[in-house]
Amino acid sequence: MEIKEKIAKSVAQAADIKSAEILDLLETPPDPKMGDVALPCFRLAKTLRKAPPLIAQEIMDKLTPPAGVSSMQAAGGYVNFFLDRTAFARDTLKAALAPDFGASDLGAGRRVVIDYSSVNIAKPFHIGHLSSTAIGHSLYKIYAYLGYRPVGINHLGDWGTQFGKLIAAYKLWGDDAEIEKDSVSAMLRLYVRFHEEAEKDPALNEQGRAWFKKIEDGDSEALRIFGWFSDLTLREAKRVYEMLGIQFDYFTGESFYNDKMQPVIDELREKNLLEQDEGAYIVRLEEYNLPPCIILKTDGATLYSTRDLAAAEYRKKTFDFHKALYVVAYQQSLHFKQLFAVLEKMGKPWAKDMEHVAFGMVSLEDGTLSTRHGKIVLLEDVLSRAVEKTLATINEKNPDLANKEDVARQVGIGAVLYSTLSAGRIKDITFSFERVLNFDGETGPYVQYTHARASSVLRKYGKADDPGADFTALDDADAFAVIRQIESFPAAILAAAEKNEPSFVTRHITLLAQHFNKYYYEHRIMDTDEKKTNARIQLTRAVQKTIATGLSLLGIAAPERM
RNA sequence: GUACCCGUAGCUCAGCUGGAUAGAGCGUUGGACUCCGACUCCAAAGGCCGAAGGUUCGAAUCCUUUCGGGUACGCCA
Numbered sequence A: 001m002e003i004k005e006k007i008a009k010s011v012a013q014a015a016d017i018k019s020a021e022i023l024d025l026l027e028t029p030p031d032p033k034m035g036d037v038a039l040p041c042f043r044l045a046k047t048l049r050k051a052p053p054l055i056a057q058e059i060m061d062k063l064t065p066p067a068g069v070s071s072m073q074a075a076g077g078y079v080n081f082f083l084d085r086t087a088f089a090r091d092t093l094k095a096a097l098a099p100d101f102g103a104s105d106l107g108a109g110r111r112v113v114i115d116y117s118s119v120n121i122a123k124p125f126h127i128g129h130l131s132s133t134a135i136g137h138s139l140y141k142i143y144a145y146l147g148y149r150p151v152g153i154n155h156l157g158d159w160g161t162q163f164g165k166l167i168a169a170y171k172l173w174g175d176d177a178e179i180e181k182d183s184v185s186a187m188l189r190l191y192v193r194f195h196e197e198a199e200k201d202p203a204l205n206e207q208g209r210a211w212f213k214k215i216e217d218g219d220s221e222a223l224r225i226f227g228w229f230s231d232l233t234l235r236e237a238k239r240v241y242e243m244l245g246i247q248f249d250y251f252t253g254e255s256f257y258n259d260k261m262q263p264v265i266d267e268l269r270e271k272n273l274l275e276q277d278e279g280a281y282i283v284r285l286e287e288y289n290l291p292p293c294i295i296l297k298t299d300g301a302t303l304y305s306t307r308d309l310a311a312a313e314y315r316k317k318t319f320d321f322h323k324a325l326y327v328v329a330y331q332q333s334l335h336f337k338q339l340f341a342v343l344e345k346m347g348k349p350w351a352k353d354m355e356h357v358a359f360g361m362v363s364l365e366d367g368t369l370s371t372r373h374g375k376i377v378l379l380e381d382v383l384s385r386a387v388e389k390t391l392a393t394i395n396e397k398n399p400d401l402a403n404k405e406d407v408a409r410q411v412g413i414g415a416v417l418y419s420t421l422s423a424g425r426i427k428d429i430t431f432s433f434e435r436v437l438n439f440d441g442e443t444g445p446y447v448q449y450t451h452a453r454a455s456s457v458l459r460k461y462g463k464a465d466d467p468g469a470d471f472t473a474l475d476d477a478d479a480f481a482v483i484r485q486i487e488s489f490p491a492a493i494l495a496a497a498e499k500n501e502p503s504f505v506t507r508h509i510t511l512l513a514q515h516f517n518k519y520y521y522e523h524r525i526m527d528t529d530e531k532k533t534n535a536r537i538q539l540t541r542a543v544q545k546t547i548a549t550g551l552s553l554l555g556i557a558a559p560e561r562m
Numbered sequence B: 001g002u003a004c005c006c007g008u009a010g011c012u013c014a015g016c017u018g019g020a021u022a023g024a025g026c027g028u029u030g031g032a033c034u035c036c037g038a039c040u041c042c043a044a045a046g047g048c049c050g051a052a053g054g055u056u057c058g059a060a061u062c063c064u065u066u067c068g069g070g071u072a073c074g075c076c077a
Helices: A002-015 A019-025 A042-048 A052-062 A085-097 A127-145 A161-173 A176-182 A184-200 A203-217 A220-244 A254-260 A262-270 A304-319 A330-345 A349-353 A379-397 A404-421 A444-461 A477-487 A489-499 A503-522 A530-553
Strands: A037-040 A069-075 A078-083 A111-115 A149-153 A274-277 A280-283 A293-296 A323-329 A354-359 A362-364 A429-431
Touching: A002 A019, A002 A037, A002 A052, A002 A069, A002 A078, A019 A037, A037 A052, A042 A052, A052 A069, A052 A078, A078 A085, A085 A477, A085 A530, A111 A127, A111 A304, A127 A149, A127 A220, A127 A323, A127 A354, A127 A362, A127 A379, A127 A404, A127 A489, A127 A530, A161 A184, A161 A203, A161 A220, A176 A184, A176 A220, A184 A203, A184 A220, A203 A220, A220 A379, A220 A404, A254 A262, A254 A304, A262 A274, A262 A293, A262 A304, A293 A304, A293 A330, A304 A323, A304 A330, A323 A330, A330 A349, A330 A354, A349 A354, A379 A404, A404 A444, A404 A503, A444 A503, A444 A530, A477 A489, A477 A503, A477 A530, A489 A503, A489 A530, A503 A530
Parallel strands: A111 A149, A111 A323, A323 A354, A362 A429
Antiparallel strands: A037 A078, A069 A078, A274 A280, A280 A293
């Protein structure tokens, strides 16, 4: 970054163009043999009204290369700059070895509310919830690293007529011991049975509605049963969160907003936004080219949207957020567009600070996930199988390793997290054990292995860094590739936050691991020249640190041995 | 029907605020452990970037149309 600014500045002087404009043009050539930084002159041709190769030549002739640039070359319509690699290595490693490399105070004093994971009461925690959980948690870490104060909210699915049905089913066929023992699975069986029986006997639905009404009215028995179900579900979910190393600041679910909806409805009325249509109350959104948003049903009951409006209002009031993110699957993108549009119509200037961080659908190889038909894969099973497989690998390759079980957990779970955070979040995922449990190539274990390998070298070296290190040892192309990648780490974090895209971090550290592994094979790190050895050790240390930081931003552990 | 998203190597994906010969991993084939960790590395094969127009000095990238796939579209969440 810094060197690009210097180049932009000197080009600006030579060509009499604004330096910011030049900085914008600067890019990295496709092949390092061409140069390290390139200035394409094609766009300048328009204003200067000269042929690009001529401009390139003229700029080069007039230019005094800034410190850090060793040579220049005009080629085609480009001016190519070759960096002084020794200086680049020294500067980059110094920055990378300082504490909190890539961190910033960009977000100082700003809160970012992140709504993620959102488990449903009485429903199993399956692989369909992994994306929201992993992406949300990673964003939490990324924003925190950039100085923001993230607020993690688990917006529990704990409201709706379904819970009336569940209680009705429990009253008819429930067995306390079975529920205590099987928890969510037992609840799910009751729920499925209810739907089956209601097909034959529609009167059951009436019972379901009645029980839901009791929940709404605060009936003590209804609340006791529902509270019991909630506790059991959360206990199960928290076990998974613990395995994943994830915490939330709040477990405020939908029911939390029950008493907070009326003021929003009143406000909509006052502002003349509420309109009765076919018996229901709606807000029209034609000017947004969106279908209307239903606020109240014909029977006067509230809906999902009503609750989310109240939640948005509450979050703004409580946290005064700088940004509010909803890490929710893209199926709900219309809902969020409507939600944001309604808030905007209500005159909330902060509506523009809210963002739906959408991600793709998870399906199984033989079709869509379906809780009701039992076509699901439990997240806990995936995690355990990944851990088991890792343990088997460790027993085979590194049987004397201490804390094998701990490491197996870190690597196995890391593999699962990595796999959901490696592709862009909008991509659909077809879940397959084969893919998740493959640990070769661009995978979590690969990156962790690189980290462990670097750690191992550093352990062997066992000495502190030497201020007199000879960085000319890092002049070769392999080292340069590694250093360049390290240098762009802070930019990758910023971009990840900007786009709410953790995969930018995943990709960045994966590439870094690849460059380092190549370097490791081509070069001996520790040799007889102490000053040169130390420079290569600093490189190794910077790689180790950067990978560890990157992994931690993804919520993945970085074991030193594996 | 309408809106949004996705089509890049056999498979999974990068690259998409336009730039120099389209990249990686998996899989396939063939190599590399007396040497700092082989969960590693090297090499080969594999592409009209869904298609057609357009804008531009230049398009995988921007615009239009079109085909294929996905998702969602008032009283579920």
